[in-house]
Amino acid sequence: MLESIGRSVLSSLRGSGRGTLLLCATLGDLRYAWRMRAEILNQMQVVAVGSLPLVIVTSIFVGAVTAVQAVYQMQAYVPMKFLGTVISKSVFIELGPVLMALVVGSRLCANYAAELGTMKVTEQIDAMNIMAIDPVRYLAMPRFLAAILMIPVITIFCDTIAIVGGYVASVVTLDVTSGTFIEGLRMFYKDSDLLGGLIKSFIFGGIIAMSGIYFGFNTEGGAEGVGQSVMRAVVGSCLSILVADYLLAIVLFQIVFKGS
Numbered sequence: 195m196l197e198s199i200g201r202s203v204l205s206s207l208r209g210s211g212r213g214t215l216l217l218c219a220t221l222g223d224l225r226y227a228w229r230m231r232a233e234i235l236n237q238m239q240v241v242a243v244g245s246l247p248l249v250i251v252t253s254i255f256v257g258a259v260t261a262v263q264a265v266y267q268m269q270a271y272v273p274m275k276f277l278g279t280v281i282s283k284s285v286f287i288e289l290g291p292v293l294m295a296l297v298v299g300s301r302l303c304a305n306y307a308a309e310l311g312t313m314k315v316t317e318q319i320d321a322m323n324i325m326a327i328d329p330v331r332y333l334a335m336p337r338f339l340a341a342i343l344m345i346p347v348i349t350i351f352c353d354t355i356a357i358v359g360g361y362v363a364s365v366v367t368l369d370v371t372s373g374t375f376i377e378g379l380r381m382f383y384k385d386s387d388l389l390g391g392l393i394k395s396f397i398f399g400g401i402i403a404m405s406g407i408y409f410g411f412n413t414e415g416g417a418e419g420v421g422q423s424v425m426r427a428v429v430g431s432c433l434s435i436l437v438a439d440y441l442l443a444i445v446l447f448q449i450v451f452k453g454s
Contacts, residue, residue, distance in 0.1 A: 213408050216334065220404070223328070223335040230336050237340035240305070245298045245348060252297050253352040256289055257281065257359030265368045274370050278378030281360040286387040287447070288439075290353040295398035295435045298348060300428050303406040306337055307427035310410025311420040319411070329411070338403040345399030346392045353391070386451040394442050398435050405431035 227234060264280045310333060313319050319329045357379070364370040409427035413419050 213404065216408055216411065217404055219330045220334045220338050223331040224339065226331055226335065227339060233336040234339055237336045238344050241302060241340050241344040242348060245301060248297060248301065249294065249348055249352055250355060252293065253355035254359040256293055257285065257356035258363035260284055260289065261360040261363040261368060275374050275378045277364060277370055278375045279382045282357060282379050282383060283387055285353050285356045286391045290356060291349050291391040291394040291398060292435065292439055294349050294352045295345065295395065295402065296432055299398065299402035299431055299435065302341065303402050303427045303431045304424050306403065306406025307410045307424045308420060310407060311413035311423040314411060314413040315416050315419060334407045337407060338400065341403035342396055342399040346395045349392060349395040390446045390451055393446060394439065397438055397442060401434045401438060402431050405434065
């Protein structure tokens with residue numbers, strides 16, 4: 195049992211080391227971003243345009259469900275004028291960044307891991323190394339930069355649609371007047387709430403990209419190995435996002451924006 199635990203610990207440490215080195219190499223290659231602008235724009239389109247249907251449907255129901263649950267819990271205790279406040283703060287701080295990272299990130303992470311994993315098992319990445327073409331520069335860096343740039347944009351889009359979804363659900367099905375909802379929306383709005391959520395989404399974009407890239411680059415074992423890499427990438431990114439969300443909540447809302 196001790197031997198098994200030791201192997202697991204050593205494997206985790208080796209993986210952490212390889213991941214750190216890959217991240218450092220990717221950040222170092224950001225200086226070639228302008229040269230790689232065509233591929234970066236292509237990857238930005240993959241991240242944003244390909245995710246739009248999923249983002250729209252998810253955001254509408256996130257806002258609507260938040261409104262229904264808030265009314266159910268508030269109606270006997272809290273005036274309905276605070277409904278807009280509850281929905282906006284929930285969406286800006288937590289639901290928008292985290293749900294988008296989990297939903298869109300799972301799709302994007304699986305895409306990266308499957309694409310790069312297939313290139314790895316078919317020896318295309320090895321061929322690039324033989325031809326003195328840096329795989330990190332041409333494969334990892336554009337995907338990483340596209341993710342950290344576009345996930346915050348998608349989050350803003352999600353926040354807007356979720357607020358609209360909550361508004362429609364409140365006015366149409368929950369007998370809350372439009373003026374009451376908008377009054378609550380404005381009452382306790384803080385720029386720090388929106389900014390904190392965007393900072394979270396920026397970090398989440400990096401986690402999503404690096405998870406897919408790392409497991410894709412370290413794929414072994416043919417088609418079965420690609421499937422395993424996709425599964426590990428998605429699970430790893432989701433767990434990392436939840437852990438990072440907790441740590442960022444402490445740093446942003448207990449230290450950076452405290453009292454603002």
